[in-house]
Amino acid sequence: MADQSLTTTSYVILGLVRTLQPCTSYEMKSLVKISIGMFWSFPHSQLYAEPMRLVEKGMLTENQETTGRKRRLFRMTPEGDSALDKWLRQPTSAPTELRDIGQLRLFFSDGLTTDEVRDLALAREKMHRDRYDELVATREKVASAATPAKLRTMEIGFKWEETAAEFWASVAADPPVGG
Amino acid sequence: MADQSLTTTSYVILGLVRTLQPCTSYEMKSLVKISIGMFWSFPHSQLYAEPMRLVEKGMLTENQETTGRKRRLFRMTPEGDSALDKWLRQPTSAPTELRDIGQLRLFFSDGLTTDEVRDLALAREKMHRDRYDELVATREKVASAATPAKLRTMEIGFKWEETAAEFWASVAADPPVGG
DNA sequence: CCTATCATGTAATCCGTTACATGATTAT
DNA sequence: ATAATCATGTAACGGATTACATGATAGG
Numbered sequence: 257m258a259d260q261s262l263t264t265t266s267y268v269i270l271g272l273v274r275t276l277q278p279c280t281s282y283e284m285k286s287l288v289k290i291s292i293g294m295f296w297s298f299p300h301s302q303l304y305a306e307p308m309r310l311v312e313k314g315m316l317t318e319n320q321e322t323t324g325r326k327r328r329l330f331r332m333t334p335e336g337d338s339a340l341d342k343w344l345r346q347p348t349s350a351p352t353e354l355r356d357i358g359q360l361r362l363f364f365s366d367g368l369t370t371d372e373v374r375d376l377a378l379a380r381e382k383m384h385r386d387r388y389d390e391l392v393a394t395r396e397k398v399a400s401a402a403t404p405a406k407l408r409t410m411e412i413g414f415k416w417e418e419t420a421a422e423f424w425a426s427v428a429a430d431p432p433v434g435g
Numbered sequence: 436m437a438d439q440s441l442t443t444t445s446y447v448i449l450g451l452v453r454t455l456q457p458c459t460s461y462e463m464k465s466l467v468k469i470s471i472g473m474f475w476s477f478p479h480s481q482l483y484a485e486p487m488r489l490v491e492k493g494m495l496t497e498n499q500e501t502t503g504r505k506r507r508l509f510r511m512t513p514e515g516d517s518a519l520d521k522w523l524r525q526p527t528s529a530p531t532e533l534r535d536i537g538q539l540r541l542f543f544s545d546g547l548t549t550d551e552v553r554d555l556a557l558a559r560e561k562m563h564r565d566r567y568d569e570l571v572a573t574r575e576k577v578a579s580a581a582t583p584a585k586l587r588t589m590e591i592g593f594k595w596e597e598t599a600a601e602f603w604a605s606v607a608a609d610p611p612v613g614g
Numbered sequence: 615c616c617t618a619t620c621a622t623g624t625a626a627t628c629c630g631t632t633a634c635a636t637g638a639t640t641a642t
Numbered sequence: 643a644t645a646a647t648c649a650t651g652t653a654a655c656g657g658a659t660t661a662c663a664t665g666a667t668a669g670g
Contacts, residue, residue, distance in 0.1 A: 263629075264536065271543035282649055292542055295533040299631060304651060306629090325637065325650065344540055344547060347554075349562050353534035354474040354595060357443065357527045363471055363588040364450035368523060373584070375526075383528045403614030405552070409542040412602045416533060419598050423591045435582030442657075461621055478659060483623060485657090506622070 262339065266315075268298065269306045270332070270340040273316060278329045281307060290394050291406065294387075295413060315339055356420075358383075362427070366435035377428035384421035391417065441518065445494075447477065448485045449511070449519040452495060457508045460486060469573050470585065473566075474592060494518055535599075537562075541606070545614035556607035563600035570596065 262270075272284040281304045288298055307330050310316040315336035319329045332340075358380040365373050391413055399407065441449075451463040460483045467477055486509050489495040494515035498508045511519075537559040544552050570592055578586065 264539070265629080267543075268539060271539070274543070275545075280650080285649090292539065295531070295535075295538070297532060300650090301632085301652085302630065309629095327650070340543070341546070344543060345551060347558050348536045348540075349558070350536050351562065351566060352474070352537075352595070352599065353476060353532065354592075355532040355534070356474075356591075357529050358531075359474070359588055359591060360443070360447060360450070360471065361523055361527075363585055364446075364453070364519070364523060365584045366454075366582050367520065372524060379526050379528070383530065387530055403545050404611035405544045405614055406542055408606065408611045409538055412535075412538060412599065413533075415598045415602055416531070416595070419594045420531065420591065423594055427587065432583035432587045435584055444657080459622080464621090479622090480624085480660080481658065488657095 262313075262315075262343075265298070265302060265306050266310060267340060267343045268292070269303070269310060270315060270336055270343075272303075273307070273330050274332055274337070274340060277331045278319070280327050280329060282327075290398055291402075291409070294391065294394070295416075310336065358424070362432075365432070370431045370433055373431040374428050377424045377431065381421050381424035381428060384417045384424065388414065388417040388421065441492075441494075441522075444477070444481060444485050445489060446519060446522045447471070448482070448489060449494060449515050449522075451482075452486070452509050453511055453516070453519060456510045457498070459506050459508060461506075469577055470581075470588070473570065473573070474595075489515065537603070541611075544611075549610045549612055552610040553607050556603045556610065560600050560603035560607060563596045563603065567593065567596040567600065 268288075269284070272287060273279060276283050276287060281300070284303045284307075285300050288303065292298075307316055307318070307328070311318045311330075313335075314333055316330045317333055319331075321327050321329075358376065361376055362373070365376070368376075391410065395407070395410055447467075448463070451466060452458060455462050455466060460479070463482045463486075464479050467482065471477075486495055486497070486507070490497045490509075492514075493512055495509045496512055498510075500506050500508075537555065540555055541552070544555070547555075570589065574586070574589055
């Protein structure tokens with residue numbers, strides 16, 4: 257019975273529910289927003305839809321209020337717990353998906369002028385520096401409440417924004433030409 | 436008329452066709468594999484389906500062979516060219532989507548033992564170092580044929596693999612505990 | 615000659631996104 | 643009071659992924 261075909265999103269939901277249970281989709285959304293959602297976007301509709309699928313698969317239980325907002329409160333089932341545990345311990349060699357519009361533009365930039373490429377680079381540099389600042393602010397807010405593992409996860413975000421900002425600065429300083 | 440609702444995938448196809456035209460989906464696939472596909476995965480079925488949509492939108496023309504394999508050869512139309520040009524020049528502040536299973540696991544690792552977290556970190560470190568090596572090999576292969584912009588795009592890939600490998604090494608050296 | 619891999623395409627399902635909608639709180 | 647924002651949910655469409663399937667070419 258029923259650990260068939262869970263997606264990555266499924267495991268994210270399971271992880272969120274284990275962290276927050278009992279919890280509503282909105283609470284999941286709030287946690288996502290200040291953490292993993294900074295790098296892996298999950299539209300809120302997913303955070304409402306996926307838990308329902310997981311209820312049907314026996315991974316979560318749902319208690320819907322009968323009055324007022326009729327909010328849905330989710331909790332782990334033993335099946336959900338063990339599915340999550342199994343996933344957490346599975347080795348993965350899956351590469352990072354690094355989806356960046358700026359990189360795509362640069363890749364296809366052969367027809368642009370030097371100035372246009374520089375503009376792209378400067379805009380991207382600024383974006384990364386802004387995000388770095390956002391991350392700093394977020395970390396300050398959550399530092400006291402988050403677990404060590406969760407805080408540690410943020411570090412790679414800092415590193416990425418830093419590295420990417422430097423990369424774009426170097427492109428702006430010396431735009432590729434020719435092609 | 437008719438630059439409605441192109442997706443990022445659409446622009447990737449347009450960029451590929453501009454680079455390779457006239458070309459088949461398989462040729463696009465080959466280029467993707469050694470370049471942007473290293474960080475943004477495009478299943479080959481997309482590289483067959485999306486060009487057909489673009490033909491319908493007037494962005495590409497298609498010449499299908501009548502004999503043998505009946506391969507489809509794609510070319511840019513003026514509309515496709517201008518849509519791509521416009522996109523390349525549009526500013527974006529869209530953040531990078533950095534989708535990494537390892538990060539998700541770390542984020543939800545509060546229930547794991549120190550050793551299990553270390554195993555995760557070591558596996559991820561190895562993955563990133565392996566990918567770094569792959570990138571080196573790929574760059575050597577393509578160095579003479581690629582444009583400066585396209586080569587430059589690869590650099591951020593190197594940086595990422597390096598940065599991520601170092602991050603995971605530090606996690607392995609000092610795994611987060613408690614929670 | 616046969617097998618493996620390259621090359622080309624289609625089908626079906628489902629997930630993810632966008633948009634719509636509205637009920638509750640808080641602020642002014 | 644009223645507007646704004648927070649909170650909660652659903653609908654619908656389309657694209658992305660997975661799987662199926664088979665035609666060519668090259669290597670042994």
